[in-house]
Amino acid sequence: MYQKTSFYCHCYGLLSQVPAGRVTTYKALAEALGTKAYQAVGRAMNQNPNPIEVPCHRVVNADGRLGGYVMGQQQKQRLLEEEGICIQSGKIQDFKDKLVIFE
DNA sequence: CGGTTGACCAAGT
DNA sequence: GACTTGGCCAACC
Numbered sequence: 001m002y003q004k005t006s007f008y009c010h011c012y013g014l015l016s017q018v019p020a021g022r023v024t025t026y027k028a029l030a031e032a033l034g035t036k037a038y039q040a041v042g043r044a045m046n047q048n049p050n051p052i053e054v055p056c057h058r059v060v061n062a063d064g065r066l067g068g069y070v071m072g073q074q075q076k077q078r079l080l081e082e083e084g085i086c087i088q089s090g091k092i093q094d095f096k097d098k099l100v101i102f103e
Numbered sequence: 104c105g106g107t108t109g110a111c112c113a114a115g116t
Numbered sequence: 117g118a119c120t121t122g123g124c125c126a127a128c129c
Contacts, residue, residue, distance in 0.1 A: 007126065026111055030125085037125035038111040044126085046110050061111070068110025076110095108128080116120075 004049070007033065011044040012054045014102050020055075021084040022100045023092065027062045032102035038062075046070070058083075064095030 010033045018024050026041040033041075045056040048070065057079040061067040066087070069076035077087045086093040 005126080030111085035125065036112090036123090039109050039124075040111090040126040042110040043108090044110095047127090048110090056110080059110080063112085066110090070110080073110095106129085109126100112122105112124085114121085114123105116118105 008044040011041050015054050018058045018100050023058050023060050023098050024100045025062045028101050064092040066090055
């Protein structure tokens with residue numbers, strides 16, 4: 001499993017809790033981890049050791065933008081739309097409505 | 104152990 | 117709307 005760091009492990013764990021058709025933000029993940037290392041969360045996704053088990057394409061910026069993606073935002077956007085998320089000009093529509101917060 | 108980096112965030116210009 | 121500045125924190129060198 002993920003034994004790189006508990007930090008990364010948490011990110012993947014939380015992310016795996018996000019159902020299809022929903023999205024989360026780097027901020028939400030970091031906050032759920034009890035930290036403010038938003039960038040660190042993004043780093044974990046970039047290092048993404050297992051893009052299969054971890055739907056990193058469901059993670060977006062706090063503004064509702066797609067942010068980045070290993071395969072490019074184009075691919076990320078397409079994947080999200082496939083799950084029922086509407087995106088326009090690289091921004092998610094009804095972003096807050098689809099946003100998932102970890103409690 | 105100090106400095107740089109980064110799929111970020113927020114506020115200011 | 118775009119760009120700049122400051123801040124945050126883990127990972128890397």
